[in-house]
Amino acid sequence: MIRGVFKGKALRLPPFRFRKRQLFLVLPLGLLAAAGVFFVRRPVVFVTGEAYTSLYGSGRAFYMTAKASLGAFRRIITVNPPEEADASLVLLAAEGAAEAPFCVIFPYRCRQTASSYSERRPETPVFLLMGRSRETPALPAGVFLVRTDIIDEMTRAGAEAGALAGKEGAVIVIDNNWLRDPERAVFLAALKAAGAEKEPQYFRSPDGAHSCACAVITGPIGNFLDQNQGVPVILFSWLNPGFVSDEVKVIVDDSPWAQLSGLLKAPLPSEAPPQELTLRSTVLRRGGIADFR
Numbered sequence: 114m115i116r117g118v119f120k121g122k123a124l125r126l127p128p129f130r131f132r133k134r135q136l137f138l139v140l141p142l143g144l145l146a147a148a149g150v151f152f153v154r155r156p157v158v159f160v161t162g163e164a165y166t167s168l169y170g171s172g173r174a175f176y177m178t179a180k181a182s183l184g185a186f187r188r189i190i191t192v193n194p195p196e197e198a199d200a201s202l203v204l205l206a207a208e209g210a211a212e213a214p215f216c217v218i219f220p221y222r223c224r225q226t227a228s229s230y231s232e233r234r235p236e237t238p239v240f241l242l243m244g245r246s247r248e249t250p251a252l253p254a255g256v257f258l259v260r261t262d263i264i265d266e267m268t269r270a271g272a273e274a275g276a277l278a279g280k281e282g283a284v285i286v287i288d289n290n291w292l293r294d295p296e297r298a299v300f301l302a303a304l305k306a307a308g309a310e311k312e313p314q315y316f317r318s319p320d321g322a323h324s325c326a327c328a329v330i331t332g333p334i335g336n337f338l339d340q341n342q343g344v345p346v347i348l349f350s351w352l353n354p355g356f357v358s359d360e361v362k363v364i365v366d367d368s369p370w371a372q373l374s375g376l377l378k379a380p381l382p383s384e385a386p387p388q389e390l391t392l393r394s395t396v397l398r399r400g401g402i403a404d405f406r
Contacts (some may be wrong), residue, residue: 155215156188157377160207160223161369164196169368171354171377177370185377188216204360208233216240218376220369225252231255240390242369245291251289258389259376261367263296265393270347271300273363273398275307277345280324286311289332300329354397364397371395 161177166174184191190210194203202228207217216238219227229352231239231253239256245263252258278284284304286292291301297315304313316322319335324344330337331349338346338358346361350366354361375392 119175134148147280151351153189156190156211157182157185158192158207158210158214158217159189159369159373160192160194160203160217160219160226162196162220162305163193165220165351165368166193168353168356169370170352170355173353174370177373181370181373181377184374185379189373190214200229204229204233211368213237218242218369218373219245224252227256228252237382242372244367251298254388256388257381259372260391261372262391262393265294266294266349266365266367267292267300268303269396270329270349270363270365271305273347273396274300274313274329275309277305277347277362278309278326279309280308280310282309283311284309284327284329285316285322285325286313286329287316287322287332287334287337288317289327290317291331362398365394366397367394 136191146333147292161174172319172332176259178189178191182378192203192206192210194206198206200223203223206217207226207230214237217227217230218397219230220242221244227241235253237255240259241252241256243258243260245261249258274284287299291346292315314325314328319333319337319340319389323342324341327345327347328337328341329347329349334348334350338360342360344360346363347363347365349365349367350355350357350364352364354364357364371394372392376390379390379392382386
């Protein structure tokens with residue numbers, strides 16, 4: 114109630130009521146405003162590749178891209194060149210996708226194209242997805258290296274392997290001699306924390322591996338699944354879960370699509386080159402794998 118001199122009486126304001134008719138008018142306007150902001154913001158250019166998209170699954174790739182786009186509230190323009198495309202054609206396609214993009218993301222195989230793009234457009238941040246590669250290529254200052262957090266991967270893989278193998282089960286790791294001591298150490302710690310008592314055994318290839326209660330495969334899978342049917346497998350792969358057998362219980366996915374959401378939310382590093390980000394992989398567990406079949 115507002116008191117004032119108005120014919121000697123206090124002025125009373127009527128209570129505000131939000132009517133359904135007003136709601137039907139406001140909601141469409143709000144959605145139109147949000148859509149306008151979404152399309153006005155500078156987009157992200159995301160370079161992938163036809164062969165990798167086919168292996169990952171086109172529907173799955175679309176879902177992960179749309180999820181990242183909504184999370185960042187920014188359009189993502191995908192450039193999907195064939196594998197035989199020349200580097201200069203990939204560069205032209207990336208440049209033509211957007212006039213002034215928020216950033217451009219390249220896979221590791223396109224590192225030379227990423228370098229050329231950054232040299233031609235130094236004002237645009239360029240991200241190079243290194244995956245699990247340990248190399249540090251010579252690149253312009255505007256290119257940010259994005260690496261997979263292998264320590265985190267092996268920690269989560271150890272926990273999953275311990276749960277699958279149980280207390281007395283034997284766990285083997287097929288890694289092509291790729292894992293380093295710190296990564297093996299965190300795997301062992303997570304394995305023991307999950308209740309497993311036996312030490313894991315490491316093999317360079319699937320051919321030398323023997324039967325076990327659980328297998329962790331970080332490299333080529335070979336004929337392991339055919340020769341060890343029924344053995345639960347934790348597979349490090351981009352492969353579409355719809356293509357794998359029932360023995361694969363967990364997929365550790367560090368593909369560009371799996372890391373896209375985290376990348377667009379991560380702050381840019383401020384250190385001098387090489388400028389690096391480290392991102393977690395996506396872990397699809399037993400129930401989640403079935404969702405993509």
